Amino acid sequence: MPLVRADRAADPSAEGHGDSGDPHALLEELYAAEASRRRAAARNLAMYPHAAPALCARLVVEPAASVRSVIFTALIGLRSDAAVQGLLPCLRSEDVALRNAAIEALGHMPDVLEPYIRSLLEDDDSDVRIFAVNVLGALAHAQAPRWLEAVLRCDPHVNVCAAAVEGLAELGDQESRSALVDLPGRFPDEPFIAFATKAALARIGTV
Amino acid sequence: MEALLRAADHDVQPALSPEQFARFCDFFYHHTGILFGESKRYFVERRVLDRIRASGSEDFRDYFALIRFDASGRELQSLVNAMTVNETYFFREDYQFAALTSDVLPYLAGLRQRPIRIWSLPCSTGEEPYSIAIAILENWNDADEHAIEIHASDIDSEVLAQARAGIYGQRSLQRLSAQLRARYFTALPGERFRLHEAIRSSIDFGPVNVVDPRSMARYRDMDVVFCRNLLIYFDDLSRRQAVEAIYESLAPGGFVFLGHSESMSRMSSLFQPRKVSDSIVYQKPLDGE
Known part of the structure; x- marks a missing residue:
């Protein structure tokens, strides 16, 4: 028979994990x-x-x-x-x-990350702010929707706000609605923002 | 009587609204890779309502906040356990055994100059490793030209004892033909069947905790790991540790089979997905150290 038995489970010499x-x-x-x-x-x-x-x-x-x-x-x-x-x-x-x-x-360190979030969201580099928003979008922290709403109200860069809209589509609740509703007014020449906020509002629904 | 009425009222729970159901399904998919559609609404609702009650949440909104923002992940874990059915039987998801014998083993036979090693993790009461053994004996024409080791592990010592005993009821054997039953099992009283000694003794059963490097270190240079419907029970950190431990256990070029609702791509980029026959398998790179 081709099946051969080799006892790993009973072989104590196999144990070892490199911990000196x-x-x-x-x-x-x-x-x-x-x-x-x-x-x-x-x-x-x-x-x-x-x-x-x-x-x-x-x-x-x-x-x-x-x-x-x-x-x-x-x-x-x-x-x-x-x-x-x-x-x-x-x-x-x-x-x-x-x-x-x-x-x-x-994203796995919500409480430890909290003290750093404000400075991340105020970073001079808009790419860093986008990545910070990406972190918030996956953060198991009760304040995450509130931080994302603040981005919608204050951040001057459209791509940072677009990333925050995406995050709120996942995490947002009824409190997020007004920030989302107001956002297209800040970027009237960006039809994508109107589309994205509408989609996020529909996603949030009445939950 | 008033107390009885209050209890009855409490049992009549409102169903989830369409938005709540959709949002819950999105969330659950995001965390587990398990996608529930409208056809599973009753199944999902029953379990969610059970968890709302068990967790002491006021309503769905309260509960949804709990599972999203509880950093410990305990309630999310309880929810996952409630939503998954821990059931095993011979030749479950047998298309993966077909992929093993038609493509994976012939490929590995050309690659290795030593016994081919297969690991069933977790093996539960033994149906999976024994199915692998029977599939090889029945369906791989070149089997006699190669030496094959089958290892089988579980964290639960009671199921390992049952696996070693190799006695099963009708439910476990439901997908086995009469010919295979006759070839590999002996009938016992009470509609039970015992797997032949030659198969039982060919498999190395042993305890292992996937997230404990010390116990995982016994298993190295594996060529195929069947790790089906296990990782969905873990939180994110444990899942990362488990995937990395499986990577460590595999020889370069080795394969991982996951459950049909699981996707390695959602957990790690260490493996390369391969379409093999009707299965998606995940391969450790050939140059992976």
Whole structure:
């Protein structure tokens, strides 16, 4: 018969996950030649809150997507102020994959991110404000709709407002209606805004 | 009598409005990849109303706010559990076993110079790994030319004991032909059937917790992982950890089969989607370290 049995479950020698128990050694392992060793180091550093800056520093130079993924997962698990501070510069990155992964990771840290939201939404760079709005659109935070409404009322850039409309279509409630209704008046020459707000209002409905 | 009337009133819950139903379905799809249409309205409404009651929410609006903004994700997890049916039987979603024997195993046989390793995760009471074994013996003509290891794991030790025993009722065998029943099972009293020893003893059953790197580290150089209808039960962080753990367990070029309502593309970009026969499978890149 072609089926052969090999007992992994009963093989204690197979156990091992690269955790030396020494965080300094793990930090060095983040720069190992093999991606599997870097992944193991990042996975194990998720247990050490003070490792967030080192993980973020590795993130921006890490070439392997699989290692980046594990670093992001470690940072999401740490969910710390240091993790947020390390991830925010990624919003200015030209590397689209890195930036999108940072947006997703920040979306998992609603409470820790809260103190940084105002400055993000007031950033001089409209692209950064769009990415900040993208984060808010996926943020499990009760104030997220209110922040997006403030964007509709104040942000001068049409693309930032369009991103906020998209976010409110997902998160908005009855309180969001007036900001959405008023927005086309701020951009009368942008028919897309009228269309998008109408769609968002219909989506919000009477829920 | 008044108390009885109040209880009766409480049981008469209003149905969700069309907007509420649509919005709920959008939200649920966004979080799980599971899409409910109008045909499932009764199923969805019953479970949502149950969760509204169980969570102590006032109404749908209150409950919807709870599942959207509760950072712990506990109620969302309870909702997902209520919305999914944890059922298994032999040859469930058998088109995936057809893809395994018609395309995936021949491809891997040309790639590997060692036994081909298949992992059923979670294996529940054993129907899936045994179906894989039977599908290989029945449908892969070159099976005798290769050595194949089948590993099967679950976090629940009770279901593992049942899996090792290999005794099933009619419901588990509903999709098995009379010929296959006769070939692989012995009838027991009480309309139960026991899988033959040769198949049972060929499979390595063992406990594993997908989000525990220590237990997952036992499983390396896998070529195929069946991980069906598991990840939808996890919160986002656990799902990321589980997907990365599965990536770690696979050899370069190995494949993942997910449940029909699951999509790896929604969870991770580490794998390349492949259309194989009638199935979508997810491959670890050949140059993936």
